[in-house]
Amino acid sequence: MTELPILIAGGGIGGLATACALARKGLRSVVVEQAQAFGEIGAGIQIGPNAFHCFDRLGVGDAAREKAVYIDALRLMDARTAEEITRIPLDQPFRDFYGNPYAVVHRADLHGVLLEECRRSDLVELRTEHRVAGYAQDGAAVTLHLAGRDPLKGALLVAAEGLRSPIRAQMLGDGEPRISGHTTYRSVIPTGQMPEDLRWNAATLWAGPKCHIVHYPLKGGKVYNLVVTYHRDLQEAISGRPVPREEVAQGFEHIHPRARQIIEHGDNWKLWVLCDRDPVSTWVDGRVVLLGDAAHPMLQYFAQGACMAMEDAVALAHCLDGAADRDTALARYQAMRTLRTARVQMNSRLIGEYIYHPADAQAAVRNHVMQGMSPQDWYRQLQWLYGSDGLEGQTCCRPGH
16 A cells, blocks of 8 residues: 555545645545635635644644634524623643643644644645546556546546535435525625724634524734624525525515614625535445545535545544554544544534524523533533544543543
8 A cells, every 4th residue: 555645536624634644644645626725715704623623634733823813702692682692711721621622723834734634744746637537447457537637647546626526426326415495695895894893813603593694803913804604594505695684685684773883884795506415335345445525425514524534534544653554544534534524524514504504492401402412411412523633532632531
């Protein structure tokens, strides 16, 4: 397995994290990206303690921490009344419990940290304008077919090309992703454009009937990331389409003016229609393995898409490290990751329905239950998620918690 490189299809956060993780184990890789240059679209992402556990294992802990914005709390607001439902403080007790902080970061900044680490490594080769066309394999190697280019041979092939992975399509043949109909609009604005009374150093969620608004600071507090979501029941998968502010405002007439004003301050809104897939337990076909959104695309509501991809990368490298038997190593990776990621996928759907978007009696139950929870209750509730870096049998929070 060491004579040929490991091929990684996809140069996003998952693909680059995989290259970093493999290099830390002395394994050579070639990352192929279909775009003309390596880069990331989108804006802010939230990174829980489990992501920071991964940063350290990927060798980018210090660099990632320098790019992160350390917020004070996670705040849940009732979008109908503008009253706070609950907050989770992210201060020293939180960090002590999990061993790492919670933060937010611009997606491009995180991608850049991983890209720079790959460029520094002699074990990582980066190639652009390589479009995946399929794969073939035999007992000695896997061949990655590329549109308009000579094929590449590798010891293994890691599919990290996202929601519509051609490699997954060939492996599983499970068709198009599930379109949720939930429509998300994103904007990034200078802090000076943010309403002054809402310039909180927090990841804030305004939860309303069939809609929500999220905002938090980025770039050292110089800008705010705005994300608003509404159930428009669109059945077309749209990604990054520019839209006017008037379209964004539709569907938010029923929420409190204090929350609604955030939309009026946004600029250059772009539209995404959220998609995911049902969990699957098969991620491996011989020398080919799925990772990140190619394996387990999920809705945004747990803020764990990038975190799970980095956990996958750490786990895959861990399983391959020193492994003489490829089949056993990949089977171990699959077993280590499928249950955990399926739990996140399923919970992302559930909390979208019952935490982010409920109305009437369901919203009242949410408020009643969550108002009664202390910070320590939240720490224990989220231990399964934030207390792990995804490695089997390993936990990163304090012993006994």
